[in-house]
Amino acid sequence: MYATLNRRTPNPARQQETLQAGAREFFPALERAPGFVGFYLVAGEDGVNTAAVLWQDRAHAEAFQAQARQWGATLDEFGHRQESSTAGEVIHQVMHRSS
Numbered sequence: 001m002y003a004t005l006n007r008r009t010p011n012p013a014r015q016q017e018t019l020q021a022g023a024r025e026f027f028p029a030l031e032r033a034p035g036f037v038g039f040y041l042v043a044g045e046d047g048v049n050t051a052a053v054l055w056q057d058r059a060h061a062e063a064f065q066a067q068a069r070q071w072g073a074t075l076d077e078f079g080h081r082q083e084s085s086t087a088g089e090v091i092h093q094v095m096h097r098s099s
Contacts, residue, residue, distance in 0.1 A: 001037065001054055001055065001056065001057070001089070001090040001093065002054070002055045002056070002057050002058045002060070002061045002087070002088070002089055002090065003052060003053065003054050003055070003087065003088065003089075003090050004052070004053045004055070004061055004068070004085075004086075004087040005050060005051070005052050005053075005084075005085070005086050005087070006050070006051045006072070006082065006084075006085045007044075007048050007049065007050045007051075007082070007083040007084045007085070008048065008049050008051075008075060008080045008081060008082050008083060009047060009048050009049075009080065009081045009083055010047075010049050010080050011078055011079030011080050011081075013079070014078040014079055014080070017078065018075065018078050018080065021074065021078075022071075025071070025074075026067075026071045026074075027039070029067055030053070030064075033060070033063075033064045033067075034060055034063070035055050035056040035057060035059070035060025035061070035063070035064075036053075036054075036055060036056075036060070036064075037054035037055055037056060038053070038054045039051070039052070039053050039054075040052045048083055049080075053068075054090070058087075058089070061087065
């Protein structure tokens with residue numbers, strides 16, 4: 001599995017608008033993307049949001065990069081300042097085990 005992580009300081013004035021635009025534009029494209037596993041948006045207690053996208057492998061993540069860059073440009077336009085970005089292989093995973 002492969003993960004991309006992006007941290008941004010949100011613009012509170014455009015947060016709701018951003019979530020609506022994401023629901024219309026970005027999330028459906030993500031859901032249709034080959035190799036997509038999951039998306040998580042964490043509102044950090046430090047005021048910085050972290051978006052984690054999980055992929056089956058690096059090739060699938062890289063195939064989606066053009067669309068991800070477009071969405072990143074939209075986030076920039078909305079005033080959500082990028083703090084950091086990283087990507088890499090998931091080297092360990094722990095999941096809840098049902099009894």
